[in-house]
Amino acid sequence: MNEVVHTSPTIGSNVEEIVFVIVVVDSTDRERISVTREELYKMLSHEDLKKAGLLVFANKQDVKECMSVAEISQYLKLTSLKDHQWHIQACCALTGEGLCQGLEWMMSRLKSR
Known part of the structure; x- marks a missing residue:
């Protein structure tokens, strides 16, 4: 557009961690299926996954x-998952x-944050 634009570099950066759990069920x-439920709830109770999104x-x-x-x-009692x-x-x-x-559902959750 025949115009010179001066830019300044960004100092530092912003980092945000978003955690999702993807589980594949046969x-x-x-x-x-009961073993799957037990393992799923063990996983979700882990401190690192306390607020993780879940895609099954x-x-x-x-x-x-x-x-x-x-x-x-x-x-899997998914409706009981409140957190x-x-x-x-x-x-x-x-x-x-x-x-x-x-x-796409997972990406829509990221965009809504």
Whole structure:
């Protein structure tokens, strides 16, 4: 635009740490969903993850007779999580279906901070 603009370098920097936990659940493994719940709550109780966001990918949604997202949410007792923003996303790792939507939710949480 035929105009000279003088800039000044930024002194120092701002750093902000944002913590998210991504958990992938096998939607076909009804036998181990209780183990998944126990491990999830152990993780979320850790001091470093006290306020972490939680993204749960319900994988293998393409498999007949898999658990639905609602079933997995109920088994994991996600509605009882009061200190964590959470989202559960149906997905299929083989095709990539649902992966972008889950990551978009995570990015929208970062933007809203």
